[in-house]
Amino acid sequence: xxxxxxxxxxxxxxxxxxxxxxxxxxxxxxxxxxxxxxxxxxxxxxxxxxxxxxxxxxxxxxxxxxxxxxxxxxxxxxxxxxxxxxxxxxxxxxxxxxxxxxxxxxxxxxxxxxxx
Amino acid sequence: xxxxxxxxxxxxxxxxxxxxxxxxxxxxxxxxxxxxxxxxxxxxxxxxxxxxxxxxxxxxxxxxxxxxxxxxxxxxxxxxxxxxxxxxxxxxxxxxxxxxxxxxxxxxxx
Numbered sequence: 594x595x596x597x598x599x600x601x602x603x604x605x606x607x608x609x610x611x612x613x614x615x616x617x618x619x620x621x622x623x624x625x626x627x628x629x630x631x632x633x634x635x636x637x638x639x640x641x642x643x644x645x646x647x648x649x650x651x652x653x654x655x656x657x658x659x660x661x662x663x664x665x666x667x668x669x670x671x672x673x674x675x676x677x678x679x680x681x682x683x684x685x686x687x688x689x690x691x692x693x694x695x696x697x698x699x700x701x702x703x704x705x706x707x708x709x
Numbered sequence: 710x711x712x713x714x715x716x717x718x719x720x721x722x723x724x725x726x727x728x729x730x731x732x733x734x735x736x737x738x739x740x741x742x743x744x745x746x747x748x749x750x751x752x753x754x755x756x757x758x759x760x761x762x763x764x765x766x767x768x769x770x771x772x773x774x775x776x777x778x779x780x781x782x783x784x785x786x787x788x789x790x791x792x793x794x795x796x797x798x799x800x801x802x803x804x805x806x807x808x809x810x811x812x813x814x815x816x817x818x819x
Contacts, residue, residue, distance in 0.1 A: 628808070630754075630810075637711065637795075637797065637810060637811070637812055637813040638746075638748070638754065638797050638799075638810040638813070639810065640799075640807060640808040640809065640810065643808070651806060651807070652807075653807050654805060654806070654807060687753060687754070692759070694741070694742040694744065694759065694760065694800075694801065695742070695744035695756055695759040695760070695799065696744070696746070696754070696756060696799070697756055697759070697765065699753035699754055699755070700753065701752075701753055702753055
């Protein structure tokens with residue numbers, strides 16, 4: 594059974610870079626698509642982007658200029674970097690597996706707060 | 710602002726049925742598979758329905774999904790207090806080249 598364990602800094606200052614990592618265990622990493630999703634306080638879910646087999650990436654157009662998703666296949670991990678954060682980037686961030694049109698496995702979430 | 714519109718809230722008595730609508734367009738719902746997620750506070754979202762009307766193993770048949778044109782619907786029968794949560798539809802949007810979630814619906818069991 595595939596499990597996702599995520600971690601990263603939970604408190605950032607404006608203009609810093611958010612960095613989160615998600616480790617995959619219990620299943621195959623290669624040949625899958627891996628996503629990042631977030632939920633700001635009091636708001637709905639927002640897709641950030643994905644990295645798929647071969648390392649190709651797709652990003653939410655609204656975040657594209659600041660987002661980088663990468664993978665480390667030697668560690669079965671994928672990561673999110675979001676640059677120049679502001680208070681609007683405060684959210685719970687989730688990593689998730691894309692089972693071809695839907696997210697079937699999710700990490701537990703990481704709360705990221707941006708505050709000066 | 711999401712391209713998929715859901716009612717902010719729905720409610721019904723325990724044991725009754727609720728339906729949640731998800732309205733989109735030809736660039737998303739009409740031509741791409743729809744999934745539905747249940748999100749309880751403090752937990753990760755869980756997929757209830759995928760490919761418009763399929764249930765993952767372990768999801769009870771009280772949950773059902775359908776799609777017609779540019780809209781999709783989630784139905785929950787035999788409502789239980791444990792069903793109180795936020796529910797989101799989701800699908801790929803071919804125009805945006807992005808996965809999109811609905812605005813979310815809070816289900817309350819009266």
